[in-house]
Amino acid sequence: MNEKAIEEGEAAVILRDELKEKIALNGGLAVDMMNWLADQYRKTYTKFHDLILPGKKGCAILEADTPFQQLWR
Structure with a gap:
């Protein structure tokens, strides 16, 4: 990866294998x-949504048909 900061800051790297291991051992971390x-x-x-339908009234999230909303139907 190659990134450029426009102001001073910090970056962190989390290795995928370490993250998988931590999630497997900690259910709370998985939920978070x-x-x-x-x-x-x-x-x-x-x-x-705002880029595609500028000026349209209503909440974009409630109009979405996402997998998360399908869980609550």
């Missing part, structure tokens, strides 16, 4: 990870 991923998905979906 799923919640974080769901939040990121919703934010990304909303950004795309």
Whole structure:
């Protein structure tokens, strides 16, 4: 990967194998990870919705037919 920072900051690297091991051993971490991923998905979906349908009224997330919403039907 190749990234450029526009201001001073810190970056962290989490190795995939280490993350898999930690998630397998810690169920709470697995739930937190799923919640974080769901939040990121919703934010990304909303950004795309706003780009594709500018000015449309309503909540983009409630209009989505996502796997997360299908769980609650």
